[in-house]
Amino acid sequence: MKKHIVLLPGDGIGQEVMDAARAILEAVSDQFGHSFTYQTADIGGVAVDLHGTPLPEDTVRACKKADAILLGAVGGPKWDQLPSHLRPEKGLLGIRKELGLFANLRPIKGFSQLLHASPLKEEVVKGSDLLIVRELTGGLYFGTPSERSEDGQSVVDTLSYERKEIERIVEKAFQSARLRRKHLTSVDKANVLESSKLWREVVEEKKKDYPDVIVQHLLVDAAAMKLVTNPSQFDVIVTENMFGDILSDEASVLTGSLGMLPSASLREDGVGLYEPVHGSAPDIAGKAVANPLAMILSAALMLRYSFGLEEEACAIEEAVEETLKYGYHTADLHIVDGQRVGTKEMTRLVAEAI
Amino acid sequence: MKKHIVLLPGDGIGQEVMDAARAILEAVSDQFGHSFTYQTADIGGVAVDLHGTPLPEDTVRACKKADAILLGAVGGPKWDQLPSHLRPEKGLLGIRKELGLFANLRPIKGFSQLLHASPLKEEVVKGSDLLIVRELTGGLYFGTPSERSEDGQSVVDTLSYERKEIERIVEKAFQSARLRRKHLTSVDKANVLESSKLWREVVEEKKKDYPDVIVQHLLVDAAAMKLVTNPSQFDVIVTENMFGDILSDEASVLTGSLGMLPSASLREDGVGLYEPVHGSAPDIAGKAVANPLAMILSAALMLRYSFGLEEEACAIEEAVEETLKYGYHTADLHIVDGQRVGTKEMTRLVAEAI
Numbered sequence: 001m002k003k004h005i006v007l008l009p010g011d012g013i014g015q016e017v018m019d020a021a022r023a024i025l026e027a028v029s030d031q032f033g034h035s036f037t038y039q040t041a042d043i044g045g046v047a048v049d050l051h052g053t054p055l056p057e058d059t060v061r062a063c064k065k066a067d068a069i070l071l072g073a074v075g076g077p078k079w080d081q082l083p084s085h086l087r088p089e090k091g092l093l094g095i096r097k098e099l100g101l102f103a104n105l106r107p108i109k110g111f112s113q114l115l116h117a118s119p120l121k122e123e124v125v126k127g128s129d130l131l132i133v134r135e136l137t138g139g140l141y142f143g144t145p146s147e148r149s150e151d152g153q154s155v156v157d158t159l160s161y162e163r164k165e166i167e168r169i170v171e172k173a174f175q176s177a178r179l180r181r182k183h184l185t186s187v188d189k190a191n192v193l194e195s196s197k198l199w200r201e202v203v204e205e206k207k208k209d210y211p212d213v214i215v216q217h218l219l220v221d222a223a224a225m226k227l228v229t230n231p232s233q234f235d236v237i238v239t240e241n242m243f244g245d246i247l248s249d250e251a252s253v254l255t256g257s258l259g260m261l262p263s264a265s266l267r268e269d270g271v272g273l274y275e276p277v278h279g280s281a282p283d284i285a286g287k288a289v290a291n292p293l294a295m296i297l298s299a300a301l302m303l304r305y306s307f308g309l310e311e312e313a314c315a316i317e318e319a320v321e322e323t324l325k326y327g328y329h330t331a332d333l334h335i336v337d338g339q340r341v342g343t344k345e346m347t348r349l350v351a352e353a354i
Numbered sequence: 355m356k357k358h359i360v361l362l363p364g365d366g367i368g369q370e371v372m373d374a375a376r377a378i379l380e381a382v383s384d385q386f387g388h389s390f391t392y393q394t395a396d397i398g399g400v401a402v403d404l405h406g407t408p409l410p411e412d413t414v415r416a417c418k419k420a421d422a423i424l425l426g427a428v429g430g431p432k433w434d435q436l437p438s439h440l441r442p443e444k445g446l447l448g449i450r451k452e453l454g455l456f457a458n459l460r461p462i463k464g465f466s467q468l469l470h471a472s473p474l475k476e477e478v479v480k481g482s483d484l485l486i487v488r489e490l491t492g493g494l495y496f497g498t499p500s501e502r503s504e505d506g507q508s509v510v511d512t513l514s515y516e517r518k519e520i521e522r523i524v525e526k527a528f529q530s531a532r533l534r535r536k537h538l539t540s541v542d543k544a545n546v547l548e549s550s551k552l553w554r555e556v557v558e559e560k561k562k563d564y565p566d567v568i569v570q571h572l573l574v575d576a577a578a579m580k581l582v583t584n585p586s587q588f589d590v591i592v593t594e595n596m597f598g599d600i601l602s603d604e605a606s607v608l609t610g611s612l613g614m615l616p617s618a619s620l621r622e623d624g625v626g627l628y629e630p631v632h633g634s635a636p637d638i639a640g641k642a643v644a645n646p647l648a649m650i651l652s653a654a655l656m657l658r659y660s661f662g663l664e665e666e667a668c669a670i671e672e673a674v675e676e677t678l679k680y681g682y683h684t685a686d687l688h689i690v691d692g693q694r695v696g697t698k699e700m701t702r703l704v705a706e707a708i
């Protein structure tokens with residue numbers, strides 16, 4: 001299979017973990033006989049420094065021609081004081097919108113070797129295996145008006161949704177649930193928000209097309225509680241952009257494996273952008289100690305969702321599990337009686353295990 | 355001291371826990387020589403049933419003349435299918451708005467006897483003692499437009515704030531921090547939302563008037579993580595309405611004492627509405643087993659915040675702690691080697707301890 005991949009390393013540890021993911025993709029393409037071509041482009045703070053904008057035109061153009069995109073991380077204290085249109089995060093929001101990546105998928109599953117690092121009691125977190133499906137290009141983060149009044153005395157942001165934006169993300173969630181344990185929790189604030197009422201209606205409508213999936217509605221405040229008290233009750237969670245932002249980050253710390261979590265942002269035709277859930281970690285950038293596993297697992301999601309290469313995706317995931325089983329870990333993790341290794345060594349170990 | 359208190363028992367277990375709070379207030383006023391008068395009014399589902407609206411005019415009128423208000427709980431499956439203007443929650447939103455109760459204060463502290471019920475590991479939750487200050491009458495839950503388009507194909511909600519609405523809640527938070535450990539965390543999404551940028555500016559401005567308070571800004575997604583991984587790092591958290599809704603519910607399950615948590619909703623002049631954080635628990639309503647302690651502790655907050663009766667408030671809080679120390683608990687809790695009691699017995703025990 002021939003595929004063209006755009007790499008957006010971004011800021012902080014982005015470059016290091018991207019190198020790791022590329023090495024693993026090379027190992028996979030050698031072994032399974034694929035041919036991947038790569039092109040690197042700038043995004044985030046590094047793009048601000050080099051081109052005066054967090055999302056250069058060239059980057060957008062390159063991404064539009066790609067079969068899939070890998071992104072490292074954006075942001076850092078260096079760019080924190082810039083006016084908002086120059087903030088590295090605008091690059092991320094911009095590329096999501098430009099490419100129409102409306103569906104953010106975040107699988108969260110504990111690795112048994114790392115469960116001891118969970119803030120939750122073992123009996124609470126045990127067996128947790130959930131997928132958060134977050135709408136990514138609508139709602140409060142993109143609605144207009146989003147501005148201050150002329151006299152500076154008031155401010156407004158707008159949460160707006162088209163019915164069809166809700167329909168496509170809800171469908172995506174039903175399809176995802178069908179491939180898993182067939183349980184879908186739709187999260188909203190339907191007792192207060194009009195947008196949530198429409199959301200709930202759409203879920204009820206779509207439910208008829210997926211009679212094999214059990215659907216539950218949950219208010220966002222209750223969902224924030226239940227994620228902590230009973231995370232294993234969830235299978236697939238679907239929710240709008242902002243609720244998804246908050247809940248997926250909350251969920252990401254439950255299993256003690258934040259440094260291990262990948263994410264996928266998809267368009268209807270399968271093109272997707274894949275990035276680790278963790279940030280750019282400027283404090284450890286350049287020190288060759290960053291954990292590359294979330295980026296490597298993001299590459300696995302790319303193989304699965306954008307290229308349909310299920311076997312290859314599983315090969316990577318199993319290689320990561322095996323490496324952890326042998327006790328190898330990076331500095332952000334701890335495995336009892338394990339051995340600490342750097343970014344490159346970890347990458348080599350995973351590549352060998354494939 | 356003479357004070358007039360309006361009681362809004364509401365739905366489910368609301369009446370039972372309200373009876374308990376009133377009994378405790380009687381015990382306090384006897385002992386300390388105060389004279390409290392009471393008036394009961396309807397709100398929520400029971401008001402829908404009796405008057406066709408979740409917030410009758412009479413109730414608003416009574417509350418406007420009160421020195422303080424105690425509320426039990428609203429809502430239940432019986433009213434879940436009603437059109438949105440008849441939902442019990444509208445009564446709650448309505449009374450907050452009518453009375454201008456802009457500051458919601460939620461103290462969250464573990465009781466050592468109950469910490470074992472926390473979903474968090476003991477070493478993670480130990481020492482947690484935080485206060486969430488939530489803006490309660492602005493933002494997305496009250497902004498207009500909040501409606502569906504005529505063709506039903508799109509929907510909008512509006513997050514709007516006046517600068518002075520932000521100023522007064524931020525001041526309240528700084529004042530609260532000053533009475534505690536002098537650490538304030540302001541939560542926003544300033545990397546995306548215009549309203550959050552104004553919010554952050556106001557916090558930076560007000561900070562100059564409180565040089566003794568240490569201020570930290572945190573993005574809402576990061577806050578949702580840190581509440582779980584490191585709850586004891588927080589002292590006072592201040593945030594806007596919706597973020598506060600989600601984060602305060604998330605925080606409420608951390609210490610294993612959800613049935614114990616009170617809340618206060620205040621106006622500038624000290625008038626306030628006090629209610630337990632837990633809901634109406636329709637499944638156990640009328641069974642005389644409901645835990646009255648959150649309602650009783652809400653009455654203590656009323657004495658402190660609305661009446662300035664610090665000694666009396668402490669007397670109630672200490673009586674509750676003492677009762678737990680003797681091992682008495684209701685069915686929702688468990689204390690090792692303790693004794694389970696009903697609502698009335700628990701109330702009697704607390705009254706005796708005062």
Ligand SMILES: CC(C)[C@H](C(=O)O)[C@@H](O)C(=O)O
Pocket residue numbers: 089092093245545546575
């Ligand atoms: C950086 C920020 C704009 C972004 C978001 O909130 O969408 C991030 O928090 C995320 O969750 O991917």
Ligand SMILES: CC(C)[C@H](C(=O)O)[C@@H](O)C(=O)O
Pocket residue numbers: 191192221443446447599
């Ligand atoms: C019932 C609902 C409208 C209310 C809110 O979200 O404000 C409740 O969840 C709360 O937190 O007091």
